[in-house]
Amino acid sequence: MTTNMSGKTAIAGLGITEMTREYIGTTEQVAVQAIRMAIEDAGLAKDDIDGLLVNAGVTNDISIGLQKTAGFRNLRLMNHMNAAGSTAGQMVHYAALAIEAGMANAVVCVFADTPLRGGSAGAAYGQIRNTRGMAGMGPAYGFFGANTGYALAARRHMATYGTTHDQLGAIAVSNRKWAEKNPRAMQRKPMTLEDYHNSRWIIEPFHLFDCTLVSNGAVALIVTSAERARSLKQPPAYILGMGQGHPGNPGRAGFENEMNTGAQIARGTAFGMAGIDNSDVDVCEFYDCYTYTTLVTLEDYGFAPKGEGGAFVQNGRIEPGGELPVNTGGGQLSGYYMWGMTPLSEGIIQARGQGGDRQVEKHDCVLVSMQGGLLDFHATLILSPHASNN
Amino acid sequence: MTTAAQTQPKPVPEPDESSQEFFDGAKRGELMLSQCNECKAWLHPAAPVCTECMGNDLGWAKASGRGTVFTFGVMHQFYHPGFTHELPYNVAIVELEEGPRLNSNLVNIANEEIKVGMPVKATFVDQGGGVFIPKFEPA
């Protein structure tokens, strides 16, 4: 017996705080601010909320204590979830499953992080956490931050398939073009491919403009039943498909996980549930902590054959007006960095048709991809303004 | 002339119970890796259980020290004062002929000369305080 979840639940509320490098309150304060915005956006009252799922960022400041801080009194479902950057997707998956199972009806999913506290943007991400035993080996060799692991993954792809800096740059330039149209984006100054090449090296093969920016802020959303979503204030973003893939990386001979992510696994589950194929996808919102992440994700969802992601992103294909719009809010590179909530929040906006200048006209099928670790964890959502793909 | 930044030490790993054999081997000039006594898989970094068969009967064995460059990068960003005078420096993942991959640095080669796939062999460098770590040079 199979149960089809497709179209049974929807995202009905979205709250996005200011995205900034400035101090705008403690992580708990911005988390609750985003939750309040999401509840108001949906047209619900605080007491309607009966589920709370929490995901802390690099600062790890929030957890189940948020129930008390926000004063929720009617929770039937709660958890602090962690699958790194892919958690936004998992929160929605488990919320939708719980709703369909009758365990809750209006579940808040929240992410909040405030890593920028006067130091450099990367400070919170580059800290040495442990020098004991094997854990001390990374810092001893000068492996710092997420930049190192992703740059080395990108190099493997470049060496294997001939992927070029111009191709990685095309992704950064596309993101910036989209960001120019998004009032919420943190970097909106026009960027050319030459600007990309001129940006300083962080770790070769990555320039500064290959790397995400870092933000203080919070995003919250509310998952509810499709039926209830229809009676609320906003156009529902129906959840047509859900999937996960967590291959990790064995780090040993015979594995090329740097170039083959969990998207390959998650895609099958999510596309199967939604009953779609690649040709049905109108908009892609991908986790893009680095330019390379977008490239490998396009390949792993099958939009380009393995190794040909570089050629795929050239000639404006993923830019405004292009054949496959990708990261329409500027993504993490130029928009804001709220881990998986960056692609997910923009996916909800596009599915609702509320993207303003950047709204993609045909947005019946929005693919949202969230990933975490060093391409270790992956979550997929297929969102749509329609409860059914047919 | 020596500046304060140039005299800052690099981070030195502190050998612990689970890694002592590795660091003792490095001091002798030998690349010691954890090896599963049940399925014979070579494991690095040393782990509490075998990632291949999930057994916990683990021992140590001497690896050849030979491998190839799986991937590499050249770091320009300042993170730690111990590396200031070496910027830009290389970081590399070496795939050993026994199977595991190690994070390391390549030495006795210019950053511009490094190629993915090139054969390398281990050499052992004092990181400070008598703690030696394996680095790799062209084979």
Ligand SMILES: [Zn+2]
């Ligand atoms: Zn074993």
